[in-house]
Amino acid sequence: MEKTFDRRTDLSKYDNSWYQPGSRSKRFLWFIFGRIFINTYLPVPIRIKVSLLKLFGARLGKNITIKPKVNIKYPWFLTVEDNAWIGENVWIDNLTNISIGKNVCLSQGVLLLTGNHDYSSTGFDLIVKPIVLEEGVWIGAKSIVGPGVTAHSHAVLAVNSVATKNLDAFGIYRGNPAEFVKTRVFKK
Amino acid sequence: MEKTFDRRTDLSKYDNSWYQPGSRSKRFLWFIFGRIFINTYLPVPIRIKVSLLKLFGARLGKNITIKPKVNIKYPWFLTVEDNAWIGENVWIDNLTNISIGKNVCLSQGVLLLTGNHDYSSTGFDLIVKPIVLEEGVWIGAKSIVGPGVTAHSHAVLAVNSVATKNLDAFGIYRGNPAEFVKTRVFKK
Amino acid sequence: MEKTFDRRTDLSKYDNSWYQPGSRSKRFLWFIFGRIFINTYLPVPIRIKVSLLKLFGARLGKNITIKPKVNIKYPWFLTVEDNAWIGENVWIDNLTNISIGKNVCLSQGVLLLTGNHDYSSTGFDLIVKPIVLEEGVWIGAKSIVGPGVTAHSHAVLAVNSVATKNLDAFGIYRGNPAEFVKTRVFKK
Numbered sequence A, B, C: 001m002e003k004t005f006d007r008r009t010d011l012s013k014y015d016n017s018w019y020q021p022g023s024r025s026k027r028f029l030w031f032i033f034g035r036i037f038i039n040t041y042l043p044v045p046i047r048i049k050v051s052l053l054k055l056f057g058a059r060l061g062k063n064i065t066i067k068p069k070v071n072i073k074y075p076w077f078l079t080v081e082d083n084a085w086i087g088e089n090v091w092i093d094n095l096t097n098i099s100i101g102k103n104v105c106l107s108q109g110v111l112l113l114t115g116n117h118d119y120s121s122t123g124f125d126l127i128v129k130p131i132v133l134e135e136g137v138w139i140g141a142k143s144i145v146g147p148g149v150t151a152h153s154h155a156v157l158a159v160n161s162v163a164t165k166n167l168d169a170f171g172i173y174r175g176n177p178a179e180f181v182k183t184r185v186f187k188k
Helices: A024-037 A046-055 B024-037 B046-055 C024-037 C046-055
Strands: A078-080 A091-093 A098-100 A111-113 A115-117 A126-128 A131-133 A171-174 A179-183 B078-080 B091-093 B098-100 B111-113 B115-117 B126-128 B131-133 B171-174 B179-183 C078-080 C091-093 C098-100 C111-113 C115-117 C126-128 C131-133 C171-174 C179-183
Touching: A024 A046, B024 B046, C024 C046
Parallel strands: A078 A098, A091 A111, A098 A131, B078 B098, B091 B111, B098 B131, C078 C098, C091 C111, C098 C131
Antiparallel strands: A115 A126, A171 A179, B115 B126, B171 B179, C115 C126, C171 C179
């Protein structure tokens, strides 16, 4: 074994005891109710979805669209403002706060990822960082937004791309990792 | 705020009233039956899947394979020709016509995407365009074919790629956006 | 039609009769039990998941984590060593052996793909090749490991990437196809 490589991952030492996302009973209840009413293909009325999410602590604006089969980790870490769309099969993996601004569109299959691991630590330390999607942002189908990313006003992330850094306002990004392609200009 | 950026997305103005994909009752019935018999891991016999899809208006050839957990938006916008394979977890998001030719293979997790939005309009106008996959095309696992794309005869799209433009006949493509890699040559 | 293109895919000639992954009854039973206890969002205790997988022939070490909604093709082709993590929505599509070493982490949505097709044969011949993930490897969220790939000790594959070739020990890879980015160095 080479000298530089004498340390190794040991997941038996993994310690995320500092991470306290909420009481066990609350999480268990959400796990059950979320699966039944939100992460489902049953045609649950939006009014019921919104009420349930608010009951579990989500801060939701008016006129929100939530399509079928949406997977939300912890609603009490979720803010969604007016007119935002959450598409089919979207996965909001919010170990910490995710803020979705007014008129944001998350297309089908989007993954918002707040968790990471420190791969330079043998204990594979958990890292959690919030995500902020400002007003008018569009995250394309099957795209992924990583931990700590802020997508500024009206940024666009193209289909199947990965945002690992902040996206500038009115910027259109694509690829893995996502790179700036051009500016979003409104014509009408 | 810069002058060019004085317009903003307003999803409360979103108007897709021109888009009429079929009667409410038909869509509701399909939503229920599709979930029970097609978008499921239950081992439903292919004969039943085919009959149900035809009942809802799909045009299906002979000897078609439909694996478990296939998500089809509207079967009445779907044509599948002889011997085609539709893999596990394939998502046919056909807001308009999708045509799948003879001997086409859609590998597991493929997404066919007919819908888009005009991000230069404040109303985020809906755009729908058909997809044509000609004879012998192979779409690799977890790849995405975008609106308006025609994949010509025997084109191949590699795993996890995104086709945003037409694919030439017998061309092999990869990446996001997919680019030509080499020509498909049959040896036997 | 050009001369070089006079051969075409004919899936009616597809012949995978040489591929014998186990008796029909065993596969059917696994299909049912796997869906109920493993490929589910129900909070099934890990002890039950492990026992069931072992009953179906998986070789599992100690202290393994299996998150909800894991899709395993055939447990009798699966080896998982101590402390390994299998994340939510991971898809282990093991038509043949997959070996997951000690302290390996498969993040959410990973796809391990052992099957391929010979696109140069008109019969679209099935190709299956094993996957080996050595000790300490981390496969990032929604990434894909292809047939025949060995990820050597402590290699890292970044989010949404595709490994089509072997990954060197302690190498960090990203993209589609995944390319070497830098070396993984442990600091603590």
